[in-house]
Amino acid sequence: MLSIRAERELLDGLIDSFFVAFAMIAAMMAAVVSRRPGGLYTMLPNVWPVAVVFGLMSWFGVALDIGTMMTASVAMGVCVD
Numbered sequence: 001m002l003s004i005r006a007e008r009e010l011l012d013g014l015i016d017s018f019f020v021a022f023a024m025i026a027a028m029m030a031a032v033v034s035r036r037p038g039g040l041y042t043m044l045p046n047v048w049p050v051a052v053v054f055g056l057m058s059w060f061g062v063a064l065d066i067g068t069m070m071t072a073s074v075a076m077g078v079c080v081d
Helices: 002-033 036-059 066-080
Strands: none
Touching: 002 036, 002 066, 036 066
């Protein structure tokens, strides 16, 4: 029971950090291109692969675990670099 609760808390933290990272990267991209919509447009290629993979996982009923959520964070980091 304790391990399930710890895994859930870790997963919630990873999800939250993914969205915070997205917001921060989008803000920086908007500052670089000097336009707010431009910053969001530059984020589309970064988020598209993650959205497709997680959409397919949801479609096929694959459970979300710590490894898959960490993969999404790493994928966004690689796309930005």
